[in-house]
Amino acid sequence: ETGVTQTPRHLVMGMTNKKSLKCEQHLGHNAMYWYKQSAKKPLELMFVYNFKEQTENNSVPSRFSPECPNSSHLFLHLHTLQPEDSALYLCASSSQGTQTYEQYFGPGTRLTVT
Amino acid sequence: DAKTTQPTSMDCAEGRAANLPCNHSTISGNEYVYWYRQIHSQGPQYIIHGLKNNETNEMASLIITEDRKSSTLILPHATLRDTAVYYCIVSHFSGGYNKLIFGAGTRLAVHP
Numbered sequence: 001e002t003g004v005t006q007t008p009r010h011l012v013m014g015m016t017n018k019k020s021l022k023c024e025q026h027l028g029h030n031a032m033y034w035y036k037q038s039a040k041k042p043l044e045l046m047f048v049y050n051f052k053e054q055t056e057n058n059s060v061p062s063r064f065s066p067e068c069p070n071s072s073h074l075f076l077h078l079h080t081l082q083p084e085d086s087a088l089y090l091c092a093s094s095s096q097g098t099q100t101y102e103q104y105f106g107p108g109t110r111l112t113v114t
Numbered sequence: 115d116a117k118t119t120q121p122t123s124m125d126c127a128e129g130r131a132a133n134l135p136c137n138h139s140t141i142s143g144n145e146y147v148y149w150y151r152q153i154h155s156q157g158p159q160y161i162i163h164g165l166k167n168n169e170t171n172e173m174a175s176l177i178i179t180e181d182r183k184s185s186t187l188i189l190p191h192a193t194l195r196d197t198a199v200y201y202c203i204v205s206h207f208s209g210g211y212n213k214l215i216f217g218a219g220t221r222l223a224v225h226p
Contacts, residue, residue: 004157031211043158043216048209055209090157096210102148103214105157 002026004106006091012112015081021109023074023091031096032074033103034066037088049074050096081113118202123221126196132189134220136202139183146205147178148214149187151198158201158216161187192224 004025013019025032034046048056049068063085065077074091088108095101119137126132138147149161162169162176164185169176175188189196201219205212 042218045213045215048211050210055211056213088155092157094211101212102160102163103212104160107157108155110155 004091004093004104006089006106006109008109009107010110010112012114013078013081014114015083017081018077018079020078021076021089021091021111023076023093023106025072025074025091025093025104025106027093027104029093029095029104030071031094032068032071033092033094034074034076035090035092035105037090037108038084039087043090047076078111081111083113086111086113117215118204118217120200120202120217120220122218123223126189126192126222126224128194128224128226129191132192132196132222132224134187134189134200134202134222135184136186137184138202138204141182141204143182144207146212147176147182147185148203148205148212149174149176150201150203150214150216151196152201152219153195153198161200163205192222194224194226196222197224198222 007022032049035043037043045058046060047066052068067075090108091106092103094103146163148163150158152158164176178185199219199221203214
């Protein structure tokens with residue numbers, strides 16, 4: 001596997017379910033990101049992890065819970081979601097430390113909450 | 115954080131150059147201009163970035179005006195596969211990472 005991978009690619013869940021999204025990067029990066037892209041809206045940054053430490057939580061509701069066990073893996077745990085949480089969830093990674101490092105994105109998980 | 119303004123949509127004929135403009139009049143002296151694109155429902159793809167000099171890579175060229183208040187992304191020979199939403203972003207460096215604020219972007223349609 002190369003680049004940034006995300007699983008599952010598609011997920012349908014009920015409002016009372018608990019599920020997790022997984023992201024893995026094979027680029028040797030040490031910063032990882034979760035973004036949300038709702039229909040007809042720009043991408044929104046949700047969380048940032050630098051060297052496994054969470055450095056940004058962009059006012060995300062507590063029903064979204066990130067976890068970064070190491071610099072290669074990032075999870076987004078989901079519970080009691082609402083239909084408006086249906087969106088494309090994108091993971092990205094980058095090197096850390098200077099302003100010239102670009103972010104590499106995964107293909108995303110298309111989430112539908114019923 | 116500096117904001118950007120882009121046209122909502124543009125058309126380009128296949129084989130011709132696509133010139134995508136972006137205004138970023140509130141950019142600060144140490145903020146970079148980044149361009150990404152997103153092909154339908156895929157993850158955004160990095161294209162190019164620059165500070166004040168013009169830049170070129172295998173995908174595109176980036177022309178930044180001398181006052182840095184605007185830039186143009188140039189795809190020299192557009193193909194049908196270049197049909198995508200193109201995002202111009204001014205990155206804000208804080209906490210050791212680049213904060214990218216995505217706007218609505220420009221929807222580029224390349225037609226035969």
